Amino acid sequence: MAPPDTPPGGPPAPDRVSQVSGRASPGPPGPPALPERSLPAERGVVAPDPARGGGAATPSFAPADGVAGTPGVPQPTAIGPRTFAWGTRTFVMGILNVTPDSFSGDGLLAAGGDVPAAALALARRMVDEGADLLDVGGESSRPGHTAIATADELARVVPVIRALRAALPEVPLSVDTTKPAVAEAALAAGADLLNDVWGIATDAALARVAADHGVPLVVMHNRAEARYTALVAEIVADLQRAVERAVAAGVPWEQIIVDPGFGFGKAPSHNLALLRELPALRALGRPVLLGTSRKSTLGKVLDLPPAERLEATLATTVLGIAAGVDVVRVHDVLPNVRAARMADAVVRGWRPDGWERAT
Numbered sequence: 001m002a003p004p005d006t007p008p009g010g011p012p013a014p015d016r017v018s019q020v021s022g023r024a025s026p027g028p029p030g031p032p033a034l035p036e037r038s039l040p041a042e043r044g045v046v047a048p049d050p051a052r053g054g055g056a057a058t059p060s061f062a063p064a065d066g067v068a069g070t071p072g073v074p075q076p077t078a079i080g081p082r083t084f085a086w087g088t089r090t091f092v093m094g095i096l097n098v099t100p101d102s103f104s105g106d107g108l109l110a111a112g113g114d115v116p117a118a119a120l121a122l123a124r125r126m127v128d129e130g131a132d133l134l135d136v137g138g139e140s141s142r143p144g145h146t147a148i149a150t151a152d153e154l155a156r157v158v159p160v161i162r163a164l165r166a167a168l169p170e171v172p173l174s175v176d177t178t179k180p181a182v183a184e185a186a187l188a189a190g191a192d193l194l195n196d197v198w199g200i201a202t203d204a205a206l207a208r209v210a211a212d213h214g215v216p217l218v219v220m221h222n223r224a225e226a227r228y229t230a231l232v233a234e235i236v237a238d239l240q241r242a243v244e245r246a247v248a249a250g251v252p253w254e255q256i257i258v259d260p261g262f263g264f265g266k267a268p269s270h271n272l273a274l275l276r277e278l279p280a281l282r283a284l285g286r287p288v289l290l291g292t293s294r295k296s297t298l299g300k301v302l303d304l305p306p307a308e309r310l311e312a313t314l315a316t317t318v319l320g321i322a323a324g325v326d327v328v329r330v331h332d333v334l335p336n337v338r339a340a341r342m343a344d345a346v347v348r349g350w351r352p353d354g355w356e357r358a359t
Helices: 115-128 150-167 180-189 205-213 231-248 268-276 278-284 296-302 310-322 333-347
Strands: 077-079 082-084 091-097 133-137 173-176 193-196 217-220 256-259 327-330
Touching (some): 091 333, 205 217, 231 256, 231 268, 231 278, 268 278
Parallel strands (some): 091 327, 173 193, 193 217
16 A cells, blocks of 8 residues: 555656766656747727726727728729619620530520621610620630630630720620630720639739729639538638739729629539528629529529520529629520619619609
């Protein structure tokens, strides 16, 4: 039995004794000391004023540089000949696909003939039906598409943009491309907006083109594979980094539009969840563009081909507007304009001219 004053677990182990010096040697070294953290110093603290009492009795922070940085209605954006006052109503972007292989079957090259003339006829009709701006693309971006050479894309889009600019000087024109050389040539031909379907790519080449020409930029979310851990959080984070890269490249924050990339790098289940969670994009503080028109997710839900997806498109247009979307990119302009105006009347308080007299 251990003596009464022995601690639990037995007596402490004696220090080892050096056989050379006869002196006790220390035990094994303890864990290394952890480094101290270097934290930023606080700035902009509003000192408490106990004498005033109430809310002034405790300290708080003031917004840095007087900028709140909280979500709200974005400031108006000038796109070519027009200024878009966000929040007043939804704006409709008409799609002009100068391709032979558009997923929706509307590729102007497939029909042959005079492509610029056909594009202009379609553009005039879209404007008459209420399109606020037009988006010209020369390369299919559907899943599994085949990339084309820069020279081929230039040959497709530049003549069309040049023809549209000459005939429709009052209509803002966008070019849908991922190639800086195409963007440069399109702007020289009369485009007013760059629409980058790979806006979250880690390079800023297209953003630099936009900055150099002083034009607005759409940064769209995309991925090469539909792999997510937290879908909406990752989309918002990816877009925020894209916005920051564009600003660092010289594009003013006020000239950036974000697009969550419905159908791009996302499975159908992801796209439906994205539609449900669209309000999360308002945290970015930028106008939101949504392109669901005739997309495959709509066809899979209803088991319908592209030509029969109008009603599904209209449903997503209205859902998007209810979630705060500012621009819808569509193939069928007139029905989407009508759906948008009805939704705007409910959601945004938009009223047609002469409303007061009619009511």
